[in-house]
Amino acid sequence: MSALIEINFDGIIGPSHNYAGLSVGNIASSTNAGATAYPREAALQGITKMRHNLGLGLAQGFFMPLDRPNAAWLEVLGTTVGDSEPHLRAAAFSASSMWAANAATISPAPDAPDGSCHLTVANLQTMPHRSHEWPGTLAQLKLAFADHDHFSVHAPVPSPFGDEGAANHMRLCPSHDAAGIEIFVFGKSGGQFPARQHIEASRAVARKHGLGQDRVIFAQQAEIAIAAGAFHNDVVAVANERVLFAHEQAFEKPNALYNAIRNQLPDAEIIIVPANKVSLDDAIRSYLFNAQLVTLPDDGGMALILPSEARENDAVWRYLTDLVAGNGPIRRLCPVDIRQSMANGGGPACLRLRVVADPAFVDQRFLATTEKLDAIARIVTDHWPAAINPDQLCDPELTAAIGNARDRLLQVCGLTELDR
Template sequence: MSSAREANCDGLVGPTHSYVGLSPGNLASTLNAGEVSNPRGAALEGLSKMRRLSDLGVPQFVLPPHERPAVGLLKSLGFSGSDDVVLEAAWKSAPALAAAACSASPMWAANAATVTPSADTADGRVHFTPANLLTNLHRSLEGPQTTRALRRLFPDERRFAVHDPLPAQPHFADEGAANHVRLCADHGAPGVNLFVWGREAWERWDGKFPARQTREAFEAIQRRHGAARAIFPQQGKAAIEGGAFHNDVVCVGTRECLFFHERAFEDRALMERQVRAAAGDLFEPAFVEVMEADLPIADLVASYLFNSQLLVIPGEDRLVLLAPAETRDNPRAFAVAERLASANGPIGRVEYIDVRQSMRNGGGPACLRLRVVLTDAELEAANPAQRFTPGLHTTLADWVTRRYRDSLAPADLADPLLLTESREALDELSQILDLGGDFYPFQRDG
């Protein structure tokens, strides 16, 4: 068994972070639509979270924002002329399309890809499949640039395999690692992979909110990656209807511990039997379930208790739950969290962190990161300029302070100066993170 650690690849909030309400089924996004956002504050909150985890001994990498506004989308839909002219015309005649082209949604890196560590793959490499995210227009733009970003971060093809996204059609709707959980005795040991799906490809879905992940998408990813000990539990329909648009809103797991809500799985008993069978003699799973009576779905979605990061911290015997401040502020969620910490279970303590700008769009601490289990050699093979350090924190905080607005109303997205500001910021960032001069579309287009 090789030594390995779970690294976090956190999405850096982009300059166009806004509340436009683009995501049906995401109750926070809908509730806060039209409000004024603070891109600078959001990016600094994300950097502070990265710094806290780095200080705790968790390896951190930075995933760069995508270019927004996505002028290329608008040109492909028939708008023509200079980029400024295209944006102006789109905002006048098709504001919903223009808003989608401005979304900073790549900040939620849990949706960037599904990852299988080398301990579980057939060829001994770390495998990535970037998500096609086709359920929502604004997110469906992300796949190609995410693929480019992951190949820059993990360039060594002897150690890493970054696949293309699955075919962009509804049968293979894929939302990435937000619906994947890996359990194991140790990060470097063989694990059990839970691929949690919301609907089957040929199923007639009549729910109030979309079920975004198909079983067929995850089956294809499992085959691609050669992912061992895979099971395919179904996400609870009641959870989706209650606003849990991804499984990571109702479930989080690491090492032996699966921490989940009573409504998380359509068949909880079947899920447990399958996990135990797949774990075999490798480890004894620890199931930590929170009942609806203790935390109703409405409080769960408001507090995002399960969209926390469950962490292995060097020097600590039990796991640490890094929860959003909203969990602390919700009496029922706070009571559940504090009982966890006082019980003699796998979770030893809870920390709270402020990511309110992200939370108001329905993204908690877990949404902002992509987990990647890496051996020491694999860690060393990643792009060192993207490895988070105190020095990089200082550099990026200065960059954000200089380049980002501290107030952005939805109407401000139509400001042609925002396009110039964003491109200038991203051009500087590509140098800071050593991404190359051709990383963004505007750089390639001259």
């Protein structure tokens, strides 16, 4: 009998982590453009978060950073790392695959008529620095979920239809191992900022996964939210089992969405954070909703794994303290320090891809244990660059050091075939 649980796969923050300000519409990324980044500190913060989740009794996995700089991508553009324009070079170095929420969209086996867990790799075509991620990500997905009796891994939706993966997808269900409804959140406009998730891509993924109309809801992200810096839905809303936790201004037609949810899942509990208690600006800057909303084992209720920035915002922390003091499903707040990721625009939810599956059928090399995380931390401590400025990206010695660091990580994790 298959034992389905939720596994969070975090992207290990790569040795090329830097602040080049590549993500249009991402306030943190733009604000910190040109600042010094600390790849070693960033990766160790991510590893500490994974240790924290293991300590909570949660299943934890990880993905390898992609090969950077992406010389093959630059070659297709007719240039090299040394000769390319600064914005292309920065795009080739980007460590943005660390945000595994954008790796793919997942439909667990209970939702799919064929009984397989479906994964469609995201094309990320709206942003140049992310548009070349999907081949490397697809290679990892095919390796980690190679058991064809339990997983179906799909190629990306073709351009020009932008697909940003699980960051614009939520699932509500009585429990992780039960059939649920999947909410695909798309954008139409965000003022000066692009709407990254296209309705055509969302519909295509739902069709590829074989989801029936009774399993799917399509909802438009609020234009005001995108314009305020909520470049993905997971910056203003998060779901777990039967709970939806969202800002009042997250969706363009919120009442229609909430009615559709209640019609399909009457036991759903919808927690709406009022704008007069937490402003949209405070929600986005603190990444209140870019949290991991998780179910704790042994009937421990639900917990929010939050960035420490949420605790530093008075309005946000006051609201959250009142929330967990009540009799609702969210009972625990767990702040974590991932400041290096946050400074580039990614919170706890950005760093992880949720997959409901039986761990026995996942390639075990991608599943975390304390011992594995210890080994990864040693590699990071010994080989990740301590600091990178964007103007260093033309330095051949830095390029060599980044490649060597990733090679060492692949070796210690037994995943050297990803370097082919």
